[in-house]
Amino acid sequence: MAFLDDEQSIPQVISRQELRELVRSQLEALLEQNNLQGAKALLVPVQPADIAEAIEGLPDAMQAIAFRLLSKAEAIEVYEYLDSSVQQTLIEEFKRQDVLDIVDKMSPDDRARLFDELPAKVVARLLTQLSPEERGKTALLLGYQPETAGRIMTPEYISLKENWTIERSLDEIRNLANVSETIYYLYIIDSARRLTGILSLRGLVTAQPDQTIGEIMVREVVHVQTDTPQEEVARLIQRYDFLAVPVVDTEERLVGIVTVDDVIDVLEEEATKDIYQLGGVQSGDDSYFQTNLLTVARRRVVWLLVLLITNTATTAVIRSQEDVLERVVTLAAFIPLLIGTGGNVGAQSSTVVIRGLNTDEIDIHEAFQVVRREAIAGAFLGLMLGIVVLGWAYLLYGNLAIATAVGASLVAIAILATVAGSALPFLFQAIGFDPALMSAPFITTFVDVLGVLIYLNLARVILRL
Template identity: 35%
Template sequence: MDNKALRELLEQMLESPDKHQLRAVMENRHIADFADALDGFSAPQAARLLDLLTLHDHAEAFSFLTEERQAEIATAMSRNDLAALFSQMESDERADLYNKLTDEQRQAVLPGLAQAERDDVRRLASYPEQTAGALMTSDYATLKAHWTVHKALLRLRLEAPDKETIYQMYVIDKFRTLLGTLSLKQLILASPDTKIADLMLTDVVSVNVADDQEDVIETIRHYDLLAIPVLDDEQQLVGIITYDDAMDAAVEEATEDAQKSGSVATLNSSFKDISLGRLYSKRIGWLLLLVFGALFSGAGIAYFEDIIARNVALVFFLPLLVGSGGNAGSQASALMVRAMATGEVQMKDWFSLLGREVMVAAALGFTLALAVSGLGWMRGGPDVAIVVASAMVCVVLAGSLIGFGLPFILSRFNMDPAAASGPLVTTIVDATGVLIYLGFASVMLGL
């Protein structure tokens, strides 16, 4: 059954619900396809369709929806259904959904949970977004150091259905201090009476609950981990982050950075579904800021108005020169911002990279100068050619250094280097380029 057929089945299910037929179909399909097929149904319809699944599948399908969609559908569900769903969801996703519910909905779902679950929801929901705490789950498997492999496997079989992963296990003492980790592979390969203490790895890669999610992603990726333990300041285990959540977070970070590179404020929602008004508000801020930034270029031109009036041919080269500076600057900032986002480049590298950037920018500037000097000669003679060529070298050099330096400066002041977007760099370089070019012209042509 392909996705279109599944959708048609769902439409038919709205008319004449048949939970047995639907469950039989879903037995052999990935539940993510069900979630996809819900696209386009209204929230009450989606709630009715989800209700036809087993509670386990219901929670699973729900987990593949966006958070906005989850909250929308939750509103269309009865208090009892929502409470039942809530107790079945994975702890990290439950906490994320909890943060999106209204106070009234929260009051409806909490009484349906056991005290320990209630505490868990409140605790997980309390961590700030984009931190390790907000990404982590509390559904992980723990072992005791004095257990044997045999006992560990027995316990794991009992607990497995409720855990997000059982492939990575955590050995803790009675204070929840993390003593070591163990993979299911190790457990399966070991002889049954080996002690966990003799098998576990004690030098554990972990993150702190307050760490930024970028660091979490980078650590998981660097060490090829399936999951990473999250510790509080007392080194106690408070949760784990699984690779799939880290991967989602990585894609989200890359999306944010891509949007920032175009001077768009973080959308925080799907691009396809965002409303007109919100898309406007995410774009207008930077545009207004940049248009006032462009005033400096205008002011530069106004300052040299007499020179332009006396030699209007100069204006011909203005877009070439300031454009090239802006382009070289955009290149430099795109390279730096990305290298800083992946952790490849850090603040301490700035000086060693500066030398390289100067040399590359000079080479780029000379090449471009050569390319346009002929044109300068044709349109204005040797004098103009020299002005245009030397301005080009300086503008490209200035542009590159602005694009190279801005991410570092922002980072130095604890701002996201990704805010050094192409348009911001271009606007700053434009003003600089106008001054350099017309300054050169006024001095060298004696205008």
Template identity: 75%
Template structure:
């Protein structure tokens, strides 16, 4: 390798700095067509980091860098690549190159890739897979998206109740290379129904002639093939599992969902919730690899709805023009009031939505949660109202206007907290996404009611 030293992975090194170093060196070597140097550079790098480095390279260099990897490395790295990069590489490779990689991927990762590809390409690839891999992939694709059946892997180790420990150990040795997980073992009866679990530690400690049925744990936590993937993630998180077994309607073991898949699910669900809170349509594509027209289309829907509903605020202001004409200084505080109300409502809704998603809050607790948020809103309104009353008087020198602003802010904070707490429960009960639906409705309620309250309070105090 000419003039380049492969970076070493020291525990004290920053992973991000190492990635940036590898990427800069790799890009330079590829530009110089020093492929041997580039290949040597990637030798000590972990597959997940190689995937990130390749994903950040210019498109023209991605396929070249990927081809420098050995077949074994390429299969492992490919599973970590962003779906858009995976698709771009598929188009670059010859058919046999594609099949070698896709055929040796784990079934759940392959199914995830196929979800991102056009149906025509998926059909072509399925036909070219080996019969065993085709059947395994078709099994997963047959389940609904975002369910345990779709994200599970059929590559697991199962034992029979009537096996001895010696037989079980021999089975593990023979199947370890084709199983995704061997630390936890699943026990089935003669009908393949899940009947127990067993850790590898307990198996090793047991006597060789002992039967598996005598040492297994019969209190099994499992999920069904149609269980929502978010519920699967919560189950693994709740019980600190490395994996959770998946059964069909007859309780036959059909696969497992591992913790690495759960981490991807949690990231995906969190991203969707954050997008929804911002009134955005969530998409599977990476934002930085999505064209601007698609980005705009995903954002415009709720903005148009908010634009139309905010005409109600304009209508309220028009109906109260006589108040504003007589005391022009009132208009200066309208943005302050509705913005503060919107922030208070957003805080309440964020707490409730997060609680519903993590199941820390149950529907039966609706009234107590709303009551608590209402009290919090009243306290916030009182504190903010006092501050803004003093500040308004300092700015305008009009005590009546300052008092009107303070009282209005108190009322708006209370209404915003009530709306922020109640609307997520309402939409959750209607089977709608609370994160997506709550924000625009809270904004509308606070804007319209806030202005209406403010101008009427001002009219009452100023006797206009």
């Protein structure tokens, strides 16, 4: 019996990220060699989402070539996973009929999302060339406001009637399963298409064949309106662990469902937008390497210009206190330490509050309680940091009065920073703005100005200047 050596006997385990990168690099190498058969064979066992990522990582000239290697059925699935910028590029590369074959077979919600990104002329042309059924579905979704349940829902669902037997309902499911987004939830409607109940597939298959849907369905249905914000839909699905939630219009008629995969996209988009805003950056839909550097700079410069202007207030405060700094030059050495620490404390506080507001863990009616809690936390932080800084300042300069001024200022600045960092997001939400706009750079600048003012005035009092 032959034995493998140690190196051969240990399986090589690689992560999915490494696997995707391996597929991308091998695909690019095969295309460079013009080995189209080899590239096609390479993609056969790969999942559509991974194929999409591999295509996105290819040079622009190779993306269309790689996409054409896919079968029609696989191409439709892969296309839905592609970034919107790559989708637009492929549309420009394909012949008109190729585009129609793909776009017509896309799910309506994914098609509507694509049309949101395309130029209006292209959308108008594609709409007229879709099949009447798909054109109607797409027009329905595009008729709702962006970022609402109506815009992200799919009209492809299975509906049943209360008087149907289990046997008849199963026949209906068999007929519609291939054209429905999901079959795990079944929606019961009346003759006017109003939503009257819901039933899980498990409940259906475990019922007796001669029972009717009305006997086993759940009549209390959690649903949303077509104008419900998509973030609220996402939170609803997350709270109840739904796979989908029904969408009704103003007359309570069932018009579609929002599925969990669409909600995941919404949550990712919202988290990305909030992170950008917390960093003082305008968000964009394109990926990092696909964005022009001039566009990158333009998105970042807006907040930086605002902060540059507001930071002049810090300079004005320092100039107004020049007499104090002239008498005790040592005080100037601690200004960066104090405003830097204050900015960081404020940024921590605002981040916690903004995240709590976005996840509904914190409510605007709890503003006073939250601000008070953060102020107490700021006092503890200030005392701990202030004692350290007091000792450090005394060791450096041997002047207890200066060290006391620095330590006391840090306590006051920490309290100010936590109050500002927790209160300002509530203020923004109260006046109808996204709390994330009250970003860390803004909080930092606000604390810088008031922190310097507190520090130099406390020093004036303690040093009796």
